[in-house]
Amino acid sequence: MSIGELLTMYKDGELELHPEFQRLFRWTIEQKSRLIESLLLGIPIPSIFVSQTDKGTWEVIDGLQRLSTIFELTGDLRHPDGTERTPLSLNGTKYLPALNQLQWVSEDLTKQLPSEAKLRIKRARVDVNIVLSKSDVTAKYELFQRLNTGGTEASEQEVRNAILxxxxxxxxxxxxxxxNYSNFRACLPITEKALDEQYDLELVTRFITLSILPEDQLKNINDLGTFLTDKILEMAMEQSPAIKEKVDYSFRRCFDALATILGENSFKKYDVARQQSSGQVLISLFEVIAMGIGYYAKEETYEISEELITRVHQEIPRNPKFMTTAGSGIRASTRIPNTIGLGRELFSP
Incomplete structure (x- = not known):
């Protein structure tokens, strides 16, 4: 199909770009400009993969960043709420330095793409593959994992988000x-890079799935990423309001308490000699503390103790069981049954 045809489908609501599917704007301005350069030079771009919905529209499984870049250039790309995005202004490229600061439409005609260039982009053709029906979720997930043919490779959580x-x-x-819950954020001073890769969503996914599982199931983890995906999709498809309500309640109770008691130090290692927490957020501490509290906090009768939380936080780095299972080089599948089991033991009423 031509880019012009795909653009018309997008404007008519027949082509769906879900920003949750991939990191819509992880591409830098340089990457976006190189894509436009390729179109203008006649260099083929990788195929687009779509799935057809029950309504007959297409959802983009792979190629969203390429299409969104083109639609951003033409000024047609919209935010998820339907509002307009600022049109793309290009950078000069190796072979087409004259692209610098050019836009699709500009009041300053010296900064507007020539008509010939616009036609070349709209007439450029790309292979479009309709790969799956809407209902085949498992196959979609596997396909999405394989396909990131352009741009930066998606993280496991981003793939998970797409399938959800x-x-x-x-x-x-x-x-x-x-x-986005404020008290969850208050406990997690993670880097912009981690946020960009949706690590916060992965931590929520871990809490939702791992804080409610019986310990015997935690021992069956082989590959953590696959395990988390299977469990969260299982919950999404079962759509149990009772379980969702309990998890929501325990999550908010847990992080309300942690934000008040420990704040941004909640998952940082406590240094006894210096009598303070320091360093980065440790996933092993998250597994012990957040999911230890979360396992019990779903019950209204469970009393969240400030004294117990403070003591566990300060003593856990020297706990022999923690020290032997939470060190570097230990696989998540080996660590998790121990850290989560330890958390449940330490926070038991």
Whole structure:
């Protein structure tokens, strides 16, 4: 199909670009400009993969960053709420330095792409593959994992997000709401890079899935990424309001307490000699503390103790069981049954 045809489909609502599917704007301005350069030079771009919905529209499984870049250039790309995005202004490239600061439309005609260049872009053709029906979620997930043919490779959580959107958009929105919960954020001073890669959503996913599982199931983890995906998709498809309500309640109770008691030090290692926490957020401490509290906090009768939380936080780095299972080089599948089991033991009422 031509880029012009795909653009018309997008404007008519027949081509769906879900920003949850991939990191819509992880590409730098240089990467975006190189894509436009390729179109102008006649260099083929990788195929687009779509799946057809029950309504007959297409959802982009792979190629979203390429298409969104083109639609951003033409000024047609929209935010998820339907509002306009600022049109793309290009950088000069190796072979086409004259692209610098050019836009699709500009009041300053010296900064507007020539008509010939616009036609070349709209007439450029790209292979479009319709690969799956809407209902085949498992196959979609496997395909999405394989396909990141352009741009930066997607993280496991971003792939997970894509499948959740296709499976149960409301469930994905709930996960996003939890990740944006102010007291959760207050406990996690993670880097911009980690946020960009949606590590906060992965931590919420871990809490949702691992804080409610019986310990015998935690011992069956082989590959953590696959395990988390299977469990969160299972929950999304089951759509149990009772379980969702309990997890939501325990999550908010847990992080309300941690934000008040430990704040941004919640998952940082406590240094006894210096009598303070320092360093980066440790996933092993998250597993012990957050999911230890979360396992019990779903019950209204469970009393969250400030004294116990403070003591566990200060003593856990020297706990023999923690020290032998949470060190570097230990696989997550080996660590998790021990750290989560330890958390449940330490926070037991």
């Amino acid at each position: 959107v296709m499976t149960n958009r409301g469930f994905f929105s709930w996960i996003t709401d939890l990740a």
